[in-house]
Amino acid sequence: MRAYGVTQYGGPEALHEIDVPAEELGPEQVRIAVTAVAVSPTDTGVRAGQRSDKDRAEEPGDVPGMDVAGVVAELGSGADSDLEIGDRVVAVVQPSGSHGAYREDIVLPLGSVVRAPSNASDAAASTLPMNALTARRALNLLDLRPGQTLAVTGGAGTLGGYIIQLAKADGLTVIADAAEKDEELVRSFGADRLVPRGDDVAEAIRKIVPEGVDGLADASIQSEQVLPAVKDDGSVATFRGYKGDGTRGLHVHPVMVWDVAEDREMLSELRDQAENGALTLRVAETLPAGQAAEAHRKLESGGVRGRIVLDLTA
Numbered sequence: 633m634r635a636y637g638v639t640q641y642g643g644p645e646a647l648h649e650i651d652v653p654a655e656e657l658g659p660e661q662v663r664i665a666v667t668a669v670a671v672s673p674t675d676t677g678v679r680a681g682q683r684s685d686k687d688r689a690e691e692p693g694d695v696p697g698m699d700v701a702g703v704v705a706e707l708g709s710g711a712d713s714d715l716e717i718g719d720r721v722v723a724v725v726q727p728s729g730s731h732g733a734y735r736e737d738i739v740l741p742l743g744s745v746v747r748a749p750s751n752a753s754d755a756a757a758s759t760l761p762m763n764a765l766t767a768r769r770a771l772n773l774l775d776l777r778p779g780q781t782l783a784v785t786g787g788a789g790t791l792g793g794y795i796i797q798l799a800k801a802d803g804l805t806v807i808a809d810a811a812e813k814d815e816e817l818v819r820s821f822g823a824d825r826l827v828p829r830g831d832d833v834a835e836a837i838r839k840i841v842p843e844g845v846d847g848l849a850d851a852s853i854q855s856e857q858v859l860p861a862v863k864d865d866g867s868v869a870t871f872r873g874y875k876g877d878g879t880r881g882l883h884v885h886p887v888m889v890w891d892v893a894e895d896r897e898m899l900s901e902l903r904d905q906a907e908n909g910a911l912t913l914r915v916a917e918t919l920p921a922g923q924a925a926e927a928h929r930k931l932e933s934g935g936v937r938g939r940i941v942l943d944l945t946a
Contacts (some may be wrong), residue, residue: 635735636924636942637695640688641681644928650693654729654738662745663706664721668758668918669733670699670939671927672790677729677926690729697733698889700720700740701748701758702944703824711742713896720748722903724761724893734924736944743894748904749913757906757915759790759939764902764911766889767794767849769804770869773885774847778803783837783845783861786852787823788814790939791871795849796821801910807840809833809852817937821912836862850874914938918944 634654648904657663675696677683684694705720715721723745725733748757776782782799786792787808799806800822816846827836833858837845844863855874862868865881876884892898905911916938919927927940 633735633737635693635695635730635732636921637693637730637732637734638679638681638689639691639693641679641684641694644679644925644932647679647925647928649922650695652692652695652735654737657708657739659708659710660742661708662704662711662715662721662723662737662742663708663737663739664700664702664745665705665724665842666700666702666736666944667897668701668754668944669697669921669942670758670762671924671931671942672698672762672939673833673931674698675734676928676932678732692730694727695730695734696727697735697759698727698762699760699939700725700733701754704745705737709741713742715742715745715747720754720757721745722748722757722761722899724765724889724899726890726893734921734942741894743896744899745905746896746900749903751907752913753915755915755918755941755943758941759904759913759915760906760911761899762889763791764794764798764906765892765895765899766791766871766887767798768898768902769889769892770795770849770871770885770887771798773783773887774849774867774869776802776804776847776867780846781805781807781841783848783858784808784823785848785850785854785858786832787818787821788937789824789851790914792849792851793818793838793914794820795851796823797911798905801905807837807845814937831857833856837861852911874934916940918943922946
């Protein structure tokens, strides 16, 4: 079966077409004929071997990818849901070995699969699952009340944009960072105030809220550099495992999408918000899956707004 992955870890050029075995379908699982996959920074880590202590992947290779869109090809026994063969779906993937999104057929737990937004293309739909689940998980952990203030770093990125839009739907006041060229984009997500992107984000936020914001979602991974933006005893969501510096009574929550990867109700609600326009699905570019290496090069060069998507039908 056709997939795109690595047999030896390295740069984008390490990605190539590989042959992987079909996955067995078990109870309460769904087989998806994959049509589109979104390319995310975590994929580049898989390709580079960041999750392995070896130079080479075990046979048949490591396949990256956490986001898929496609069509239900088969339902396992006990997969009691609203899904039927032929339905368009989106799903989040927990990659391991050859089990990753960059393959033409994948088997996933029912809890990770929902109908695709009816008004979105497969390419656009594939940009929803992982980042939207991560954003929703972050906001749930921050546990802010309507009217409280949230700061968001990385506001122009896919994760940051989803956090802003979901926070506004929750009734929060949002301060987000943005480079000058991204100001209009970040405002379109609903940010109430903007501060310049850069090393002085915390200081700029304090000029707007001298006592500090109630919560912070650090989507740009600035870690201790942005903690001063938060009031004493405030809450912080981080996205690369950072646990804080233990000062000022801050409640730091490392966000792991794995904790909600099979929360079908949460993913369904996010799908509904994408359908009704509360979440904006952004495709930066669509490339044939055979150009996966080029997709990684473009992502790692920086400045991509939205997600690059690989077309598995091309």
